[in-house]
Amino acid sequence: MDYGNLFRLDGRRVAVVGGASGIGREAARALVAQCAHVIVADRDMCRAERTAALAVGEGDAAPDRRTGTAAANPLDVLDPDAVRAAVAAWEPLDGLVVTVGANVRKRIADYGLDEFDRVIALNLRSYLTLIQAVAPGMAERGRGSVVGFASMRAFQVEPGQGPYAASKAGLVQLLRTAAAEWGPQGVRFNAVAPGVVRTPLTDQIAADPAWFDAYAQASALKRWARADELAGAVAYLVSDASTFVTGTVLSVDGGWTAGPTVKYVMGQ
Template identity: 60%
Template sequence: MDYTQLFQFSGDRVLVIGAGSGIGREAALALGAHGATVVCADRDSTTAAETAAMIGGSAIATQLDVLDLDAVRAAADEFSDISALVFTAAMNVRKRIADYTMEEFDRVVNLNLRSSFSLIQAFAPKMAANGGGSIIGFASIRAYVVEPGQGVYAATKAALVQLARTAAAEFGPDGVRVNVIAPGVVETPLTAQIKNNPEWYNAYAQKGALGRWSKPEELAGAVVYLASNASNYVTGSVLMVDGGWTAVDGRFDPPNS
């Protein structure tokens, strides 16, 4: 076993959906730095092209709206040779259950869950036909722990965990691995509402063991790991990258005595 090759992607093409910004962009940059040929996909073709330019080399950009089922299926045909698929697109409407509209419910469920299902449904069989591959989705700590106003978002992320586990069971015999990463609080456009509220921001920062928020680039290593040969026997798993949020359950730090 040549362990120096565990994190090398030379000759492998990977598709990152949501590559135009945030975690998706950092994941694309990290995969490119390890030798992968990266296809940067995003609903915003301009930001996708910016990411591809940052990677350089053979990286390309493509426009993809994951809510468009025909476009997702066409992408699966066009990029049927990929060794890894990473998808990060998500949204959240922070409202208590009694205040939610069904239109808001549908928007969150369609982007967070329905699109995840359609991506797995479209790409997993292609990977299986090629002898295997890695699919990586993004759940959240909200799949496990919640707070008021997180109901629909949390439900979609919990559902994604079970969807990934089921896909791992169904496509595992053909060599397709399916895993999810569960971040804690990350400084992205999705969390701008919280970040701009000092009281909210500081409360979240103190919840985890590390006492701070994470940055998008701190999720990139988890993506590289799950896409690489280093995780060949890892499937149906949730990789928590939450700074200890779900490990620390107390809200009070008792005195030493």
């Protein structure tokens, strides 16, 4: 084992779906820094191109350090035909990182079916389509790592988070099942479960000072995570440092699930 290069991804091809912003952007940057060729896939092509340029530009600023490359690709994960076509064009893939997600914060009694369908479609159905497109090629080559983003809400809920929590719990079980089905062919599937992370998805919470502070105080570290603090988990799960890790959930929640439940919920 070459421990000096345990996290290096030289020559690996990794697609980051949802890489235009937030956690996806930071994941792409981290993977390029480890010398992977990263495909930044997102519906927002303009921001995806910015992510790719940012990741590669960091390497240009440090010529003594080898880094990878990045390219932006448009992708609507809710279009199964587009997903299959994109994956066929990206092959061969050594890794897939998926960070897409949506949340509608409402109590169950107030939820519309269209809102429910939108959350489930993006948080769960899109993963099924991506896994179906990517896993067979990885299995044929006898290797590959798929990393999906669940949430602490898969394990700890609060009012107003029902469909979101259900989708994330479902994602954990989908990835675990995929790990069991494709494990014999050398393909690994794992989930990262963040706590509260400052991204566009959490703007509604961050805009309320009391809510923001309550969420910060609920974690052991007494603060929110930055998006870049999730990138290390992604690099680990894609790299050879985790070759015997599959079907698991890596919690990166600042100790949220180890502490008391937040008391300030839904403005109450």
